[in-house]
Amino acid sequence: MxxxxxxxxxxxxxxxxxxxxxxxxxxxxxxxxxxxxxxxxxxxxxxxxxxxxxxxxxxxxxxxxxxxxxxxxxxxxxxxxxxxxxxxxxxxxxxxxxxxxxxxxxxxxxNCSTIICLMAATPLHRRAKVSRMVVSTYQAASGAGAAAMEELELQTREVLEGKEPTCNIFKQQYAFNLFSHNAPVLSNGYNEEEMKLVKETRKIWNNKSVKVTATCIRVPVMRAHAESVNLQFETPLDEDTAREILRNAPGVVVIDDRAANHFPTPLEVSNKDDVAVGRIRQDVSQDGNYGLDIFVCGDQIRKGAxxxxxxxxxxxx
Amino acid sequence: MxxxxxxxxxxxxxxxxxxxxxxxxxxxxxxxxxxxxxxxxxxxxxxxxxxxxxxxxxxxxxxxxxxxxxxxxxxxxxxxxxxxxxxxxxxxxxxxxxxxxxxxxxxxxxNCSTIICLMAATPLHRRAKVSRMVVSTYQAASGAGAAAMEELELQTREVLEGKEPTCNIFKQQYAFNLFSHNAPVLSNGYNEEEMKLVKETRKIWNNKSVKVTATCIRVPVMRAHAESVNLQFETPLDEDTAREILRNAPGVVVIDDRAANHFPTPLEVSNKDDVAVGRIRQDVSQDGNYGLDIFVCGDQIRKGAxxxxxxxxxxxx
Known part of the structure; x- marks a missing residue:
């Protein structure tokens, strides 16, 4: 500054x-x-x-x-x-x-998960209009603050030493484990984190009809979130066009090397500004190029906040 | 014996x-x-x-x-x-x-991911016929064998000691990270692990028309897989009925305590025979009880193999 x-x-x-x-x-x-x-x-x-x-x-x-x-x-x-x-x-x-x-x-x-998801989904939405989105998240410790990151590290040391893991921030073992996001669960069975993705997407896209469902999971990763996003479109969108659109999207980097099996990872985007997108492929469960699967990673503390x-x-x- | x-x-x-x-x-x-x-x-x-x-x-x-x-x-x-x-x-x-x-x-x-997914999806399929399934996996080290489990442990020790992690089994850091499944990627952009879920489901259900898509991810967990499964049905199925069906399904245990935020985790099913299902909820992105979201965990080495x-x-x- x-x-x-x-x-x-x-x-x-x-x-x-x-x-x-x-x-x-x-x-x-x-x-x-x-x-x-x-x-x-x-x-x-x-x-x-x-x-x-x-x-x-x-x-x-x-x-x-x-x-x-x-x-x-x-x-x-x-x-x-x-x-x-x-x-x-x-x-x-x-x-x-x-x-x-x-x-x-x-x-x-x-919310961090919304930002990271929409950085990748919006450029595609602008082209082919997303009608429905199924999101599963792989969320880092950082979303629960610095103390949660420290707890993950401490627990990991304890587990490797054969000790009982200390559970202060989370009520269950986090090291070498994963669990449903710790946000309170609402009466519809979704937790607050998931409903943020549902509601914030509608508000940011100014589109009350877009259908979103999400399952939010905490994984033992330090500071970057990953999200598996299945997209349904109103008009067809082929994967090559999608890749090109994402390559030209501001704040997005495409990592999608199938031959080398190199795709976005939380570690690779940690401390980076850009959200990384890969695994861009035509959804085999939808006919006629009306669907895509993508995998998105973004630094939760940085672009996510x-x-x-x-x-x-x-x-x- | x-x-x-x-x-x-x-x-x-x-x-x-x-x-x-x-x-x-x-x-x-x-x-x-x-x-x-x-x-x-x-x-x-x-x-x-x-x-x-x-x-x-x-x-x-x-x-x-x-x-x-x-x-x-x-x-x-x-x-x-x-x-x-x-x-x-x-x-x-x-x-x-x-x-x-x-x-x-x-x-x-x-394949392990198929077994764990279908143990939970089949009882629901029998009642309401699954038309489409969107799966995102959280797969343990064990799926890549004992040496992969050892590498995850070794790498974790190394990272905690500030050393470069040893990458023999996997070509990238696994400790405190996750990555797209290491199976070869096919020409349609899916990796072999994902296409196993697509094809094996059709064969096991003896149903060529069921639509399945999957994104398979390795997470730093030792021996149990987790799967986020979004289901679309041909006939309506409400979440209470689904929970009851799963409670009565052989080899399945329901862990679905919303008030206590207690749901299946890989650690809880490790060394266990039963596949655990939770987060059973009506999918808000589908109208009229035609959809459910569930979260499934199963021991990869045990029920998965x-x-x-x-x-x-x-x-x-």
Missing amino acids: SLKEDGPSVAIVGVTGAVGQEFLSVLSDRDFPYRSLKLLASKRSAGKSAGGSISKKFGPIAVDKGTIVVDNSSAFRMDDAIPLVIPEVNPEAMEGIKLKSGKGALIANP ALNAVQIAELLL | SLKEDGPSVAIVGVTGAVGQEFLSVLSDRDFPYRSLKLLASKRSAGKSAGGSISKKFGPIAVDKGTIVVDNSSAFRMDDAIPLVIPEVNPEAMEGIKLKSGKGALIANP ALNAVQIAELLL
């Missing part, structure tokens, strides 16, 4: 958390201009990013005082009056919000 | 491999009757189960000599003349094969 007289005053709330720390790194990498920088965190929450309750309490107060708040919590995402934005996907949702108007505003950052939020701020500059 | 004058003569080929070792344990647990036992393995393949080339070479010779061969390789699975059997699913495919007829026969054991083969043999007794 660089000090600029006419840059905005920047404040980061929850700066000691995994996402908070990444904000600093992203702002620095991107040479984000600022006039002043405030780093905010409570002693009690050291090591944690601020959550929904902090956003609900202080977000509206900051907006009243003329601040533009980019909120990474789930507090306002489904509020009709608040734009939910992936800059490569729906920048138009932010129209009317101006940095130097003196008028405050709140913009919501989507901090980078996307900073890109939202950059749209305002 | 127990020595019985009128029991069959049993031979295990590839007994030093992960599956071979499990055969001994399953035969012993189930008190399998035998007159004599031959354990076969080559020095060159110590620690590995016998693969398709051994089956192709020696399988027909053994059959000619009057042996009933239960083959765990992929060599004969798609051969129209050879039954492909999951005892709980399609025992009728073995009709006509008799132990004491003196006539040899070959019976193929399905050795146990299923021994059950096939038991059907003959």
Whole structure:
């Protein structure tokens, strides 16, 4: 980042958390201009990013005082009056919000799984209109914060030493295991993480009719999510065209080398800005090129959280 | 196992491999009757189960000599003349094969992912007929043999010590990572593991019209596979009925506690006979109870290989 007289005053709330720390790194990498920088965190929450309750309490107060708040919590995402934005996907949702108007505003950052999925699905959706999407996720520890990453590492050491694994953040063994996402399960049997994918997709695509189902699973990986996405289209889309579309999509890199069996992995996208897409193939369970299967990986802390939020701020500059 | 004058003569080929070792344990647990036992393995393949080339070479010779061969390789699975059997699913495919007829026969054991998926999907299929199935797998190291399990452990130690991970079995880091299944990728973009799920399902269900797509992923888990399965039915099936059907299905255990967020995990089914099913819920992306999402876990070495083969043999007794 660089000090600029006419840059905005920047404040980061929850700066000691995994996402908070990444904000600093992203702002620095991107040479984000600022006039002043405030780093905010409570002693009690050291090591944690601020959550929904902090956003609900202080977000509206900051907006009243003329601040533009980019909120990474789930507090306002489904509020009709608040734009939910992936800059490569729906920048138009932010129209009317101006940095130097003196008028405050709140913009919501989507959930990490939604961002990573839609970075790949949207360019295809624009061409052939997605009618239905079946998503299975392979989610990293980082989505549950820095302490969850530490617990995965600690548990792994313990298991390798033949000890009982310490379960503080998660109630079951995470090392060499996987489990249904720890978000609360709703009355329809989906957990909150899954319903975020369902609902946020509809809002971001401004399309109430798109059908989405998701199964969200935590896997013992540190900081990047993977997603297996099955797509059904309203008009045919062949895999070569899809690959070409994705190659030209901003923020997307195609890794799809069948001969070398080289496809996206969480490790390869860790600490990277781009979302990687591969395993692009015509779905054999659908006739006439109306379906595709793809596999997507993205850094959960970076594009799934901090980078996307900073890109939202950059749209305002 | 127990020595019985009128029991069959049993031979295990590839007994030093992960599956071979499990055969001994399953035969012993189930008190399998035998007159004599031959354990076969080559020095060159110590620690590995016998693969398709051994089956192709020696399988027909053994059959000619009057042996009933239960083959765990992929060599004969798609051969129209050879039954492909999951005892709980399609025992009728073995009709006509008799132990004491003196006539040899070959019976193929399905691929591990297929067995685990169909143990859960078949009882639902019987009630409401599955028209389409979208599967994403979370596959353990054991599917690639004992050496792969050792490599995952070794790599994990190395990564925790800040060392470069040793990549002998897999060409990329497996510890704290995941990747597209290492089976060769075919010209349609699916890998062989995925096409096994597509084709074996059709053969086992004796239903050429069922549509299946699969994305197979290796995750850093030791010996049990997990699968996220999205089902479309020809007739409506509500989730309560589905749960009841699965509770009564042989070889299946339902773990589906939404309030406690307790669902199947690979660790919980490791070394267990039963396949566990949970996350049973009406698919929100399909209208009128025509769809369900489920999450299935099963021990890859046990029900995914050795146990299923021994059950096939038991059907003959």
